[in-house]
Amino acid sequence: MHSNKLAILCDDPAYSERSQAMADQLGVSLYPVVEKFTPEDFFLTYRDGCLKLLDKELLKKGGLMVDIEPRHGEQRSWPAPKEGALAQAIGRKTRTVVDATTGWAQDSLHIFRMGYELTCIERSPVMLKLLADAFLRLEQLSWVKNLTLPVPALLPGNAIDILAQLVSAPDCIYIDPMFPPKRKKSALPKKSMLILRDLLGDDMDREALFEAALQATAKKVVVKSPDYAEPLGGKPEQSFKSKLLRYDVYVKN
Ligand SMILES: C[S@@+](CC[C@H](N)C(=O)[O-])C[C@H]1O[C@@H](n2cnc3c(N)ncnc32)[C@H](O)[C@@H]1O
Known part of the structure; x- marks a missing residue:
């Protein structure tokens, strides 16, 4: 990973401790807000109750999390059929x-x-x-x-x-x-x-x-x-x- 590319964004005080701990563990900066001139390109942030990855394009849109929901069309029983x-x-x-x-x-x-x-x-x-x-x-x-x-x-x-x-x-x-x-x-x-x-x-x-x-x-x-x-x-x-x-x-x- 190019660590100079990543920072943590914490704009919700409820997550400040967790965000600081994550910034320390990853050895990256922590910001309360991201500006145009912020040097990093990617940001980890807690939003909507989960951890998300953003780039500057996604800052206002919401970000990407690991989606744990079944794929479109996948049977929702467990185990799902071994098909495809x-x-x-x-x-x-x-x-x-x-x-x-x-x-x-x-x-x-x-x-x-x-x-x-x-x-x-x-x-x-x-x-x-x-x-x-x-x-x-x-x-x-x-x-x-x-x-x-x-x-x-x-x-x-x-x-x-x-x-x-x-x-x-x-x-x-x-x-x-x-x-x-x-x-x-x-x-x-x-x-x-x-x-x-x-x-x-x-x-x-x-x-x-x-x-x-x-x-x-x-x-x-x-x-x-x-x-x-x-x-x-x-x-x-x-x-x-x-x-x-x-x-x-x-x-x-
Ligand atoms: C193309 S993505 C995999 C996407 C995944 N199959 C999915 O469904 O989301 C490749 C991932 O594998 C990881 N990776 C590649 N080589 C690896 C290795 N030698 N050891 C551990 N992780 C590796 C990369 O960091 C990256 O996150």
Whole structure:
């Protein structure tokens, strides 16, 4: 992360202690208000009862939080049906999944809602703050409480190191690193993904991450990739296509 790009914004006194603690932990500035000349580009702030990420464009609009609601069209029962390209790639025989690149957790939360036993890894300190806030909100959802579902464990750090130290090998390791965008139509056009790229840049160590995942998995690695990108680990055993992207499946021999 380019830490000079980030600051904490606290415009609600109810959150001043938490905001100060977060600024101290991340080693960044804290502001009561953001002005045009404020040097940072991104801001973490508590708004509407949750932690949000803003850029200057989003300051007045509201900001981005990790959305814990089911996707449009997804069945709201638990476990949700294992349908669609992501579920096909992960497979029905899979029980345990590690998401090594959690990001905004939209894939993680989908995997969780389909009933897989999930562990999440993320290395960006900013995303970790947003994820921790989201998993607390997830824990409070009535269906999660009623079913006494444990929310996914969130492991902070570089997945290349963490995967090498896992106590038990998961059935599936899922990776969705940031690929360089194509000039025209991109598979990641959403504001949440654009802001992530601006904040973190591309994941240049994605090949090393793939190798670490293949070493650490018990059965398979699933790589999400934009449709224009070469498969990360060479020819996959299987590939499931969705809109503008692919899930490449590599089976461990
Ligand atoms: C494209 S985003 C993932 C989006 C995610 N699948 C979703 O549904 O929101 C990539 C994320 O993976 C994280 N990441 C990439 N390489 C990593 C690594 N080696 N270890 C831990 N996190 C990593 C980045 O910090 C970023 O937050």
